[in-house]
Amino acid sequence: MDLEPWAAYGLxxxxxxxxxxxxxxxxxxRCGEVLFREKGFRAKSPEHLALEVLASAEARAQVSHLHTGPLCHLEGHAGTLPHGVSEEEWFDAYSKVRFNSFELNGCCFLPIMALFNHSCAPNAAITQLPPHEECHTAMVVVAEQGIARGTEIVYSYNSDCLFVPLRERRKRLLSNWGFLCKCSRCQVEEEAGLEDDEEEPPEMPQLLSWEEVDLKNVNLFQARHEVLHHPGIPFSERKQIFSAQLAAAVQLAP
Ligand SMILES: C[S@@+](CC[C@H](N)C(=O)[O-])C[C@H]1O[C@@H](n2cnc3c(N)ncnc32)[C@H](O)[C@@H]1O
Structure with a gap:
């Protein structure tokens, strides 16, 4: 693997x-720009993917740089290990896959995409590219002002997380991914004491709708901040708005 493949994308x-x-x-x-594309591996489950990685020297090299999650979360292999694979090698491969993959028509594993951190107020989102049988994914800028040089690029590991209050978001991330979220949104809300408070009903902002998906970049994401930060908007409405924004960004992408 190229030593720094992300550099070619300006990262x-x-x-x-x-x-x-x-x-x-x-x-x-720019807002709506596709900033990164990657083809990865897909299998039925993290266990199957870990076995594929262990079976190929090339795949092992591709994942060697990845973060290894907390081993206490791992249940380990159900059956016998492949011939010549030690417990230690299994746990390393399984942990790398388990804590760096996501669910997209099976377990999807993208070795470079796995270097992006999570945020509950993301400035980018990932979307699947055709052909859909392949694990081929693009990352699109969804920040209303674009992303300025020097800013960390973050997406939401689970977009459902965007639409629930702080305590619930942290609970989901901790149980699915094994980390306590330290994104800017969680930190601001933690400092404001929102974890303990009953959330107040929001004033309804001016929101984008499905009918507005052909809007130009300038106002595409004008309502994004409100969507993410007003906890009282119904879950289904938030998801719809978020999806509409992402769909619009993908349409605008070159
Ligand atoms: C897919 S990796 C991302 C890249 C990783 N930071 C690295 O150094 O390789 C996921 C891990 O990054 C860390 N991480 C990602 N987003 C985070 C966040 N919002 N708050 C705290 N830790 C985070 C957690 O340790 C998580 O298990």
């Missing part, structure tokens, strides 16, 4: 403290 890998490493914009990106 820089940096140490970001409590979140570990993360990818940062090395140049300005």
């Amino acid at each position: 820089e890998l940096q140490d970001l403290g409590p979140k570990g490493r993360g990818l940062v914009a090395g140049k300005d990106f």
